[in-house]
Amino acid sequence: MAGTVIGEGLSVEGDITSDEEVVVQGNLRGKLTSSDAVSIGSGGVVQADVAGQSVSSAGQVTGDVSAPERVDIQAGGRLVGDVRAARFTIADGASFKGAVDMEV
């Protein structure tokens, strides 16, 4: 079970700080920081800077994304913002606009 679930139909306006897995299926406006995995579902709409151990998104994200491990944009996902991660994948069918910093 995921530690924290922002379900479909829930809107959060503010900062979320967590040390466990966070799943966003709803709306988030503000900032999201977790020391564990962050995943944004296909229905998720995030207007926030997202930081997690790893970030995986199938939803819509507007904001900078950073993860020491990896960032994945899944098919259907949309990301507008800068990405900072050791590994970064953009699936076929995903859209992305922004800069990438992979710490080479």
Added chain:
Amino acid sequence: MSQSSIIGAGTVVRGNLEGEGSLEIHGRIEGDVTMTGEVLVGETGAVRGSISAGRVSVYGAVQGDLSGTEAVLLERGAKVVGDLTAPRVGIANGALVRGSVRTEGEAAPAQPKRVAAPTPVAKPAGAPALKSAPFVAKPVAKAEPKPPVAQALAAAAPAPRPKEPERRPPPPVLPSLGKGAKGKKKKDRDE
């Protein structure tokens, strides 16, 4: 479809949450929560802000007002500093509350039903005139001496009967004596 949301024990939210469906709070929230469904504040949950929902159940700590369109329930271990407003308010043994409680809404029918039910059983051959029995019976039951708080709560209920004042306990007469003086007077009487 609105699914349920969970704020885990290791999560802190600074801001407001609003939406449909139910929400479980096991972490910390500093902000207001507004939901259409059920909000549950778990044992590890702590909310600083108001919660309004269809149904609010609290096992943890809340500093803020709670209002439910259906019910507000404080379970054992709950610590609430704030006002409670709902048609049904439940405070379990072991729950701590500091604030005012108001039960308002449509849950009131529960009591009149209880009063009305025995009447037809007791008098099955009741004439139409007897139909008014529940209304008569109610003020009689009400005439029992009640603490001031209960009286204030009952003020919203049907009009009081003129007979009622006779059965009321006499108004408290407080002698305008100091604390020490009162004690002394009693002692004098005993001797």
